[in-house]
Amino acid sequence: MDQVIRLRSAVALVGRFPVLAGVDLDVFGTEIVLLQGANGAGKTSILRACAGLLRVVAGEACVLGVELTEDPRAVRRRVGLLGHATALYDDLTVADNVTFAVRAAGGERSSVRPALDRLGLTGRLPATRVASLSAGQRRRVSLAALVARDPELWLLDEPHAGLDAEHRDLLDGLVRDAVVRGRTVVLASHEHHRAHALAGRIVTVAGGATPPDPAPPGPLPVPGAGAVAAGAVAPGVASEVTSVA
Amino acid sequence: MTPSSRQRPGATSSRATRILGALTLAGLAVLAFLGLYVSPPDGLQGETVRLIYVHPASATMAYLGFGVCAVASIAFLWPRTRSYRWDRLAGASAEVGVAFCVVTIVSGSIWGRYSWGVWWTWDPRLTLTALLLAVFVGYLALRRTGGDPLGRAKRSAITALCCFVVVPVDHEATSWWVGLHQNDTLFRIGKSPLIHGWQLATMLLSFVVFTLLFAWMVLHRLAIESMESRLEDEGYVWAIAERRSESGPAPAGATASSASSGPLVAGPLPPVATSQRMVQEAPGSLLAPRPLPRERGEAGL
Amino acid sequence: MWRDALLVAGKDLRVEARSRVTTNQVAPYALIVLFVFGFAFDQDQYVLTHIGPGLFWVAVLLCTLLAVQRSFSLEAADGARDGLRLSGLDGGGIFLGKAAAIAAQLVALEAVLAFGIVVLFGAHLAHPLLLLTTCALATVGLAAAGTVYGVMSAGLRVRETLLPLLLLPVAAPIVLGATQAWLAAVGLVTGSGWRWLTLLGAFAAMYLTIGVLAFGTLLEEA
Numbered sequence: 093m094d095q096v097i098r099l100r101s102a103v104a105l106v107g108r109f110p111v112l113a114g115v116d117l118d119v120f121g122t123e124i125v126l127l128q129g130a131n132g133a134g135k136t137s138i139l140r141a142c143a144g145l146l147r148v149v150a151g152e153a154c155v156l157g158v159e160l161t162e163d164p165r166a167v168r169r170r171v172g173l174l175g176h177a178t179a180l181y182d183d184l185t186v187a188d189n190v191t192f193a194v195r196a197a198g199g200e201r202s203s204v205r206p207a208l209d210r211l212g213l214t215g216r217l218p219a220t221r222v223a224s225l226s227a228g229q230r231r232r233v234s235l236a237a238l239v240a241r242d243p244e245l246w247l248l249d250e251p252h253a254g255l256d257a258e259h260r261d262l263l264d265g266l267v268r269d270a271v272v273r274g275r276t277v278v279l280a281s282h283e284h285h286r287a288h289a290l291a292g293r294i295v296t297v298a299g300g301a302t303p304p305d306p307a308p309p310g311p312l313p314v315p316g317a318g319a320v321a322a323g324a325v326a327p328g329v330a331s332e333v334t335s336v337a
Numbered sequence: 338m339t340p341s342s343r344q345r346p347g348a349t350s351s352r353a354t355r356i357l358g359a360l361t362l363a364g365l366a367v368l369a370f371l372g373l374y375v376s377p378p379d380g381l382q383g384e385t386v387r388l389i390y391v392h393p394a395s396a397t398m399a400y401l402g403f404g405v406c407a408v409a410s411i412a413f414l415w416p417r418t419r420s421y422r423w424d425r426l427a428g429a430s431a432e433v434g435v436a437f438c439v440v441t442i443v444s445g446s447i448w449g450r451y452s453w454g455v456w457w458t459w460d461p462r463l464t465l466t467a468l469l470l471a472v473f474v475g476y477l478a479l480r481r482t483g484g485d486p487l488g489r490a491k492r493s494a495i496t497a498l499c500c501f502v503v504v505p506v507d508h509e510a511t512s513w514w515v516g517l518h519q520n521d522t523l524f525r526i527g528k529s530p531l532i533h534g535w536q537l538a539t540m541l542l543s544f545v546v547f548t549l550l551f552a553w554m555v556l557h558r559l560a561i562e563s564m565e566s567r568l569e570d571e572g573y574v575w576a577i578a579e580r581r582s583e584s585g586p587a588p589a590g591a592t593a594s595s596a597s598s599g600p601l602v603a604g605p606l607p608p609v610a611t612s613q614r615m616v617q618e619a620p621g622s623l624l625a626p627r628p629l630p631r632e633r634g635e636a637g638l
Numbered sequence: 639m640w641r642d643a644l645l646v647a648g649k650d651l652r653v654e655a656r657s658r659v660t661t662n663q664v665a666p667y668a669l670i671v672l673f674v675f676g677f678a679f680d681q682d683q684y685v686l687t688h689i690g691p692g693l694f695w696v697a698v699l700l701c702t703l704l705a706v707q708r709s710f711s712l713e714a715a716d717g718a719r720d721g722l723r724l725s726g727l728d729g730g731g732i733f734l735g736k737a738a739a740i741a742a743q744l745v746a747l748e749a750v751l752a753f754g755i756v757v758l759f760g761a762h763l764a765h766p767l768l769l770l771t772t773c774a775l776a777t778v779g780l781a782a783a784g785t786v787y788g789v790m791s792a793g794l795r796v797r798e799t800l801l802p803l804l805l806l807p808v809a810a811p812i813v814l815g816a817t818q819a820w821l822a823a824v825g826l827v828t829g830s831g832w833r834w835l836t837l838l839g840a841f842a843a844m845y846l847t848i849g850v851l852a853f854g855t856l857l858e859e860a
């Protein structure tokens with residue numbers, strides 16, 4: 093199985109504040125991983141670091157085979173990040189926005205219309221200015237851009253927020269389809285029931301790090317690994333501890 | 338070498354800067370004595386000619402400061418020589434350069450008022466100096482905006498270069514412009530009236546003393562800047578520990594050793610923390626270069 | 639890079655076509671600036687005719703500030719800058735695209751302002767080739783410098799006040815050169831206007847080069 097994300101003791105700063113203070117994370121191909129943790133634990137920062145938006149200043153970070161510590165830009169076209177902000181231009185129409193996002197990422201104009209249809213953005217909506225949409229509709233527009241781009245790695249930050257029940261089901265369907273097509277999905281969500289049903293694996297984030305899980309469902313830890321807290325391993329030992337989560 | 342042998346904690350001086358400072362102060366005293374007492378007043382300009390011991394030297398120091406800033410900015414942007422030391426040097430010399438530039442313009446203005454009757458004239462050199470002052474005041478404002486240190490340093494270095502590349506354009510523009518309007522400017526700095534022996538000596542001394550003063554100020558400013566960034570860097574280890582302690586007491590799987598070591602340490606620090614961005618400097622090596630991560634993907638200007 | 643530039647310029651101009659900020663707000667502002675100049679110089683037609691070209695370029699410079707601020711406030715809203723970074727567009731391409739969109743808006747504003755100074759100040763127009771070349775080079779220079787300083791101050795909390803402080807002194811030689819070229823064209827100063835174009839061209843070339851090389855870095859660090 094290909095390793096899609098590999099973080100080892102990853103540290104990232106915003107100003108002088110370490111939003112990530114030693115994160116270990118392994119994600120392999122075609123799985124759905126849920127990051128869970130309290131507000132401010134560092135879930136969004138992990139997603140942004142994996143998207144190449146937040147510079148990893150120490151530790152190892154490799155996403156889709158790209159070393160983020162060397163060139164975080166190289167990975168950007170291959171990942172899709174659905175963040176808190178929808179990154180839409182208020183003055184452009186729905187169709188214009190999705191077309192720009194797709195074309196800017198090197199995609200084809202022809203993929204726009206099916207994606208809009210898939211998200212139920214039909215009728216008068218494609219020609220409507222984004223400024224006049226509701227929060228949930230904006231969310232669907234940026235989801236449509238993500239679907240149209242269909243990147244290799246989907247990073248979803250609170251994807252359910254602002255969506256009604258019907259579109260939450262639709263979103264879950266989109267995510268499952270993506271994984272069937274061979275995509276990898278990492279999401280952060282507070283919608284516990286929905287997210288737990290969706291995710292194949294759960295990683296707990298706290299204090300900008302990934303503390304060792306009491307009962308790791310993943311590969312068995314090396315004996316005694318519990319004594320070596322996340323990020324504590326010396327470089328030489330790192331290869332033995334395959335996964336903390 | 339123990340740090341205290343060279344430096345008291347919190348002081349920006351070292352033995353070298355103290356010697357330099359003593360020399361500078363002595364030089365200034367001699368300059369004042371020569372300039373105000375020994376050298377004679379000018380037949381034409383009277384006592385105001387004594388400004389020649391301040392004005393040309395401070396103008397030279399202003400240009401020196403801006404020049405050092407540009408060179409240091411290039412050195413920062415050049416990947417092989419990238420180090421925060423250059424960024425600090427650029428900031429310090431630009432700041433001192435701006436101070437000398439203000440002295441230049443004020444002293445020139447006073448001089449102009451007495452010798453040509455106006456505070457300001459659109460002489461090309463005056464205009465160019467004023468433009469440079471405005472440009473570098475903007476540069477200093479940009480430096481103070483804070484944020485990520487690497488980002489700020491890159492932004493500042495690119496700005497300094499942007500400021501500097503237009504200097505030839507500014508120079509040509511102002512000289513053509515004035516050349517069109519007034520063929521005979523009232524006065525040119527440097528084309529001073531007959532220089533008396535003492536006047537010449539005093540003026541030469543003013544250049545030497547001002548250069549010492551420039552170096553002294555830049556060294557102190559550099560020391561302050563590196564202490565500031567050291568203060569921020571030393572907070573890094575503490576900040577990581579504090580950030581990780583937000584996860585609360587160690588979970589059940591962790592051993593007593595990590596749990597008992599207090600809330601500040603939820604496991605040892607990432608081992609790479611000191612190897613790249615945040616180099617712990619020995620207290621005695623404030624001016625030591627600080628390696629930065631190479632960014633191969635960035636547009637190398 | 640050129641494809642990315644076209645894409646970004648098309649997007650910015652499309653935003654302008656839908657929001658009409660330049661046509662409905664900046665263009666009237668430019669004309670009001672001319673009116674205020676008229677008040678300040680006390681309806682002295684002789685003075686106004688002579689300083690008309692200078693006032694024209696000062697007004698263009700003020701409009702440049704607004705156009706640049708508008709161009710980067712678009713990207714500041716709702717995480718659009720992250721979207722731009724995430725799209726993997728070439729930094730030089732984004733720079734050329736945004737500068738081209740700003741330049742296109744400036745050309746439209748210059749047409750309005752030229753009409754204004756002819757009508758209000760009785761300014762003369764002569765040597766259309768010289769005037770048009772001056773406008774073209776000065777506009778490219780202003781748009782390029784504006785885009786460089788725009789992105790530099792875009793991510794900062796103090797961007798509204800920092801941008802004029804950075805841009806105005808740097809753009810001063812453009813105002814000087816373009817004004818002198820115009821004055822020479824209409825015979826208000828002696829000498830050929832063409833030599834000023836070398837300065838304007840050099841300025842534009844410098845800032846285009848800096849922008850293409852450095853914009854990606856500045857967008858990351860802002």
